[in-house]
Structure formats: structure tokens, C-alpha cells
Amino acid sequence: MIRSLYWGRAANASFTHALRSDGENTCASDWRAWQERGGLIWIDLEKPDRRLLEAVAEVFDLHQLAVTTVMAERSRPKLTTFDHYFILTMYGPKPLPVTSERLARETTLDRVEEAELIVGERFLLTIHDDHMPGLENVWTDHEQSETPPEDMSAVVHEVMDGVVDRFFPVLDTMVDRVEEIQEAAFVGTGELLDEARVRELFSLKKQLNSLHRILNPQRNAIAVLAREELPFFRSSGAEFQDIFDHAMRQADMLAVYVDLLVSAREGYLVRVSNVLANAAKMLLAVTLFFAVPTFVFTTYGMNFDHIPEASLPIGHALPFLVTLAADGALFWYFQRRVKLFARS
Numbered sequence: 001m002i003r004s005l006y007w008g009r010a011a012n013a014s015f016t017h018a019l020r021s022d023g024e025n026t027c028a029s030d031w032r033a034w035q036e037r038g039g040l041i042w043i044d045l046e047k048p049d050r051r052l053l054e055a056v057a058e059v060f061d062l063h064q065l066a067v068t069t070v071m072a073e074r075s076r077p078k079l080t081t082f083d084h085y086f087i088l089t090m091y092g093p094k095p096l097p098v099t100s101e102r103l104a105r106e107t108t109l110d111r112v113e114e115a116e117l118i119v120g121e122r123f124l125l126t127i128h129d130d131h132m133p134g135l136e137n138v139w140t141d142h143e144q145s146e147t148p149p150e151d152m153s154a155v156v157h158e159v160m161d162g163v164v165d166r167f168f169p170v171l172d173t174m175v176d177r178v179e180e181i182q183e184a185a186f187v188g189t190g191e192l193l194d195e196a197r198v199r200e201l202f203s204l205k206k207q208l209n210s211l212h213r214i215l216n217p218q219r220n221a222i223a224v225l226a227r228e229e230l231p232f233f234r235s236s237g238a239e240f241q242d243i244f245d246h247a248m249r250q251a252d253m254l255a256v257y258v259d260l261l262v263s264a265r266e267g268y269l270v271r272v273s274n275v276l277a278n279a280a281k282m283l284l285a286v287t288l289f290f291a292v293p294t295f296v297f298t299t300y301g302m303n304f305d306h307i308p309e310a311s312l313p314i315g316h317a318l319p320f321l322v323t324l325a326a327d328g329a330l331f332w333y334f335q336r337r338v339k340l341f342a343r344s
Helices: 024-037 050-059 064-071 101-106 133-144 152-165 167-186 195-227 237-300 318-343
Strands: 002-007 019-022 040-046 078-081 085-093 112-120 123-128
Touching (some): 024 040, 024 050, 040 133, 040 152, 064 085, 078 195, 085 133, 085 152, 085 167, 112 152, 133 152, 152 237, 167 237, 195 237, 237 318
Antiparallel strands (some): 002 019, 112 123
């Protein structure tokens, strides 16, 4: 799919409101008018083929490397500068399911959409494979607005800001999952986390690490626009400082969430060790309780030539009394030790 917004020039040399076109033929008419009469043009391509990309590259005098960069899948976020344009590879989150809160909470963080922004002095090309809400909102606003943008940098700023800010609702949704897993790992209602929660813990940590590998280089790419001024791009770096701040916050938040999940995993492993230790102590206590009667009755039941207890009135009851006394002493000792540990 290809569509375009063209802000032509009126007789007074000012830009007019946006003219939208859909389809390759009508968009080609707009970029020919842009070449002849000037103005600003924004072309949005969704899942384009190589033939269409090469046709667009010829119109806007793009290097073959630009086509190769756009066609590459899952490229690392980066900013590549050429003579009269730059290519920004960035990622935005796919929309969360709105059918239920459960589905929204189970959405994985690595559901992201790649987008390339090719920006020149008077043109903007956005290339992506799927629907991007942040970009779509900016497109709709400019399509309906009667006031044209002053230059292309204003549109680029809005697109980048819309795409980057879409990560905040996703992170707000995911922080609840992180906190719940951490609470269950350290406190919990049972002795151990259930199997589903353990799988979620390790899966969420993997997803957070994957997203961290995207947001960190994306922050560095945005920092180039925030700190440097490109000769063909009429914008001071200060205009992109707020986007860089948002990207910085997201990267810092992810780092904190990863640390929380690591501590939750360690807490879970500590709880597993404690449960195993308690089970071992319980088995040891039971073994000791059974060891006493085993020793007494084994000794009493040996075939001696003379058994003194046999002549006593309580001769046969004496081994039972010894066993009960020994087990009672063990029970009192264990109970006392438990109380001492509880106080400490």
C-alpha cells in the first residue's frame, strides 16, 4: 500500500493544506508535482515490494544502500546520514488487545513493529510492514488540518514522538506483571510459585531483555538528532530533546524491571531451597523418632541366656517406657529449638 500527503505551494509561495492520494498512480502524480513546483510531501508505504521501493528511490535520488536498508528485516535501530537525507530505523509497539484486561496483560513485550523514516529537506518517506498507531494518528491529524506544517522537521518530530510515546502504555501494563511476580516470589500465599507463574517469570525476563536490546540503540539514534544539526534538516537539536528524554526514561525503566525480575527469580530459588531444607529436617526428625524404638526393640529382642527384665512385673512394658521417654525427650528438644529459632 502506498499513500501520500502533498502540501503544494499557492500563488503567494506558502504551503496549502494537505492533498491526500492513494495508490501508486495518484502518488506518482503528486511526487511529479512536487518535483516541478516544490512544496512538502509525505509518502507512507506499507509492506512495499522492491520494485516500488526502487521507483521511489529514483524519484527522491536515494542511494541503493537505502533500498537495502529498508528491505532488511529486523534491522538494529540506527541513524544513517547521506548527502541530502538520513534514514532512521526505529521500532514502535503494536497495539495491545482491547477485548479484555487479561489479554492485554498477557501480551508480550516483544510485539514491536519496525519502521524506517527517510527524511530530506522537503520530503518524508515512512516504510513499515504493519499498522502503526503512533504514525497513523499523526497522519490523520495532518490530513484533516487546514494549517500546513512549516517544514518537514515538524512532521518528523510528531511521527517520532508518537511512535516512541506508544511504549509508555505498554510498559505501564507490564510493570503490574513484574510487581505481582516479585510479590509472589518473595511472599506468596503458598510455599512455591505455581508452574504457570514460573514460566511467566522466565518468559517475561526474556522479553524484557529483547526489548531492552531495541530501546537502547533507539535511544542512541535519537540522541544524534537531539545533539547534532544536519545541514539539510532545518531543525535544532533542542526540538528532539524531549523525544530523547522519553527514550532515555524507557530504557531506564526497562533496566529497573529486568533487575526486579532477576531479584524475583533469586527469591524464588531461595524459597525453593528453604522448602527443600525444611523437608529434609522433617524427614530427619521422623527418622530419629523411628530410630529409638528400632534400637530398643532390636536390643531387647536378642536371644540372651538371661533376661533380667523377664522376672519384673513390668518387664515387658519397660522397653515401651524407655522408647516413649526417649521419643518424648526428642520431641521436647525439637520443640524448644523451633521456639528459639522463631524468637530470633
